[in-house]
Amino acid sequence: MAAVVQEDPGPAVQDPGSRTTAADLAATFRRAALTRANSVTAGVYLGLHLISVLSLLWLLHVRKQSLDVLVHTPPHAWDSTFYIEVARGGYQRGFDYAFFPLYPALLRGVQTVSGLSYLQAGVLASVIAGTVAALGIRRVGERVAGPRAGLVLVALFALAPTAVVQVAPYGDVLFVAFAAWALHALLRRAWITAGVLAFFGGLTRPSASALIATVGLVALVAVIRRQDGWRPWAGAAIAPLGMLGYMVAVGRHFGHLDAYFKVQRSLWNNWFDGGATTFDEFSKLVDGRLDNPSTMELIAILAMVTVPFLLALMIRRTLPWELIAYCALVAALVLGSHRSITTTPRELMPAFPLLIPVARTLSRSGTRGLAVCFVAVAVMSAWFAWYLPIQYGVP
Numbered sequence: 001m002a003a004v005v006q007e008d009p010g011p012a013v014q015d016p017g018s019r020t021t022a023a024d025l026a027a028t029f030r031r032a033a034l035t036r037a038n039s040v041t042a043g044v045y046l047g048l049h050l051i052s053v054l055s056l057l058w059l060l061h062v063r064k065q066s067l068d069v070l071v072h073t074p075p076h077a078w079d080s081t082f083y084i085e086v087a088r089g090g091y092q093r094g095f096d097y098a099f100f101p102l103y104p105a106l107l108r109g110v111q112t113v114s115g116l117s118y119l120q121a122g123v124l125a126s127v128i129a130g131t132v133a134a135l136g137i138r139r140v141g142e143r144v145a146g147p148r149a150g151l152v153l154v155a156l157f158a159l160a161p162t163a164v165v166q167v168a169p170y171g172d173v174l175f176v177a178f179a180a181w182a183l184h185a186l187l188r189r190a191w192i193t194a195g196v197l198a199f200f201g202g203l204t205r206p207s208a209s210a211l212i213a214t215v216g217l218v219a220l221v222a223v224i225r226r227q228d229g230w231r232p233w234a235g236a237a238i239a240p241l242g243m244l245g246y247m248v249a250v251g252r253h254f255g256h257l258d259a260y261f262k263v264q265r266s267l268w269n270n271w272f273d274g275g276a277t278t279f280d281e282f283s284k285l286v287d288g289r290l291d292n293p294s295t296m297e298l299i300a301i302l303a304m305v306t307v308p309f310l311l312a313l314m315i316r317r318t319l320p321w322e323l324i325a326y327c328a329l330v331a332a333l334v335l336g337s338h339r340s341i342t343t344t345p346r347e348l349m350p351a352f353p354l355l356i357p358v359a360r361t362l363s364r365s366g367t368r369g370l371a372v373c374f375v376a377v378a379v380m381s382a383w384f385a386w387y388l389p390i391q392y393g394v395p
Contacts, residue, residue, distance in 0.1 A: 037147070038135055041154055045134035046127070048158040049167055051378035080169035083107060084118045095267040097250050097260065102203040103171030122169025129174040130166045134158070136180025137352055143187055144319055145360045153352065153359035155374050161299050162346035172349060175205035179326075179350050182211055186218050186322050189228060191235030194218075202243030206264075207350055210329035215239040218322050273338040278304060281341050300344040307331045310354040317360070323353040 079099070086096050087104040106129070111121035134154045141150030157176075158166070166173045178201035185194035198215045201208040219236035222228055251257040265271040285293070285301060293301075311331065314324050330351040334344060348354075362370065 037138070041135055041138040041151060042131050044151060045131060045154050045158050048155060048374060048378045049127075049130075049163065051375060052159075052163060053167070055379050079171075080119075080122060083169050083171060084122055087111070087122075088118055091253075094263060097253070097263050098268050098270075100171065100202075100204050100206070100246055102200060103174050106174065107169065119169065123167060126165075126167050126169060126173055129177050133166075133173055133177035133180050136177060136184055139184045140180055140187070140323070140353065141356055141359055143184065144323070145356055146363065149356070149360045149363040152363045152370070153355055156355045156359055156362075157349075157352050159374070159377050160345070160349055161303070162349050165346055165349075171204055172346060175201055175208060176350050176352065178204060178208075179211050180352070182215065183323060183326060183353070186215065187320060189222070189231075191219065191222075191228060191231035192238070193235075195235035195238030198239035199242040202240060203246055205350075206243075207330060207333060207347065208243055210326060210333050210350070212239045212243060213329050214322065214326040217325055269338065269340075271338050272333075272336055275336045277338045277341075278335045294342075296342045300341045303345040303348055304335060307335070307348065307351075307354065310357070313357040314354065317357050319353070319356060323356070327351045327354050 082096060082099055083104055084107070085092075086099055086101075087107040091097055103125070107118065107122050107125050110116070110125045110128075111118050114121055114124065116124065134157065137157055138150040138154050141153035143150075145153075160166075162172075178197045182194045182197035182201065185191075185197060194215050198208065198211050201211050216236045216239060219232035222232040247260045248257070250260040250263070253259065254262075256262075261271070281301065281304075283289070308331075311324065311328060314327065330348065334347045339347070362373075365373070
């Protein structure tokens with residue numbers, strides 16, 4: 001009988017689409033880890049604010065006051081009133097032009113989509129922007145000091161003395177979101193991304209000038225070192241266009257190119273004075289002219305005193321020079337301006353990298369002790385970041 005010879009069919013052929021590689025698994029794990037990190041970051045940021053809000057509501061209940069008294073009723077509302085009016089009806093009055101257009105546009109968009117009142121839409125817009133800012137702050141802190149320190153940095157930002165403006169209809173926290181992600185892009189040398197984010201920051205707050213200058217400075221160093229080809233040039237060129245475009249538009253409206261600065265000086269009593277106002281505030285405190293200062297004034301003075309020490313600590317801990325330069329520029333812009341002293345902590349809020357050395361130190365604590373500490377501080381935040389504005393107005 002002849003033997004039946006069977007051919008070797010060879011190795012089984014798999015559908016290439018069903019094959020899972022080690023690279024695919026690694027990518028899946030990275031996405032899962034990033035999603036978890038983002039969820040934890042948003043939870044910490046919003047959770048600490050929630051503790052502060054609940055404490056605030058208790059304080060308002062004791063005083064028999066409505067929450068509207070804080071976020072919309074003059075004189076407590078301050079800038080939120082102007083942002084809401086610009087969002088509702090556009091630029092109609094001279095002093096409206098001190099407010100950059102991107103946050104009112106966001107507020108109007110949220111109100112149109114949600115159907116909420118402009119006040120409620122403003123709060124929602126700020127909460128969204130604050131959460132995006134928290135994610136960027138986490139990434140910056142994580143890159144230079146580790147994941148745990150990045151999360152602690154978010155908690156410190158959420159409990160800053162000016163935390164009230166992070167959930168009120170203010171444009172400040174939207175600018176922090178652009179600044180945080182722009183700094184993260186600079187640390188990665190993502191030049192175009194950094195330039196575009198600085199562009200949008202320049203349509204949000206005048207403090208964007210510090211961010212724009214930082215992008216330009218870092219790009220200049222890269223050009224001198226002949227790094228990354230044309231990209232540093234492009235990032236530096238894009239960065240100032242948003243701010244310059246708005247200032248040119250204001251200049252055309254009023255008929256002279258420096259109109260924006262004249263609006264700030266003549267209608268808002270705000271201009272760069274080289275630090276004369278800061279020096280005068282310290283002098284009044286030392287020689288007794290600042291008689292019986294308010295708590296808000298003391299917090300502002302403490303913030304001004306703390307800034308140089310935190311900058312020195314950043315240098316001592318050898319943090320990236322890009323972050324040091326950015327914080328120094330923000331500090332110079334704020335402390336070198338004529339302003340109301342009580343707005344100082346709020347205007348320093350974009351300089352969040354100043355807190356990285358503190359976050360790194362705190363991150364070495366145990367998880368339980370750290371959680372208890374931040375919950376306690378969140379309750380205190382309801383006093384100095386929420387209750388005080390009821391007394392003195394939102395800065």
